[in-house]
Amino acid sequence: MDHSLKVEANVNGLLIDVKTLCTYFGIEYFENLGDVLAQFADRLNDFIPVKAPKSYFNAQKKQ
Numbered sequence: 001m002d003h004s005l006k007v008e009a010n011v012n013g014l015l016i017d018v019k020t021l022c023t024y025f026g027i028e029y030f031e032n033l034g035d036v037l038a039q040f041a042d043r044l045n046d047f048i049p050v051k052a053p054k055s056y057f058n059a060q061k062k063q
Contacts, residue, residue, distance in 0.1 A: 013041045 005024045008015040018036055022029040027036070 009041075013037060014044075 003024075005016075005020075007021075014021075014037055016037070018033055019029050021027070021037065021040065022033070
């Protein structure tokens with residue numbers, strides 16, 4: 001990946017402004033875009049595991 005976007009997050013969502021997110025992903029930005037941050041965070045949550053895989057724990061034990 002040539003480009004990355006680092007964004008802080010907490011239990012309430014992503015801590016980024018809508019215009020920056022839209023610019024990074026090539027989404028046309030306009031006023032009253034709606035709750036695009038919440039929609040994006042909801043979709044992102046579909047890909048985040050709820051717990052670390054066992055292989056991660058095994059790697060930690062070896063250190």
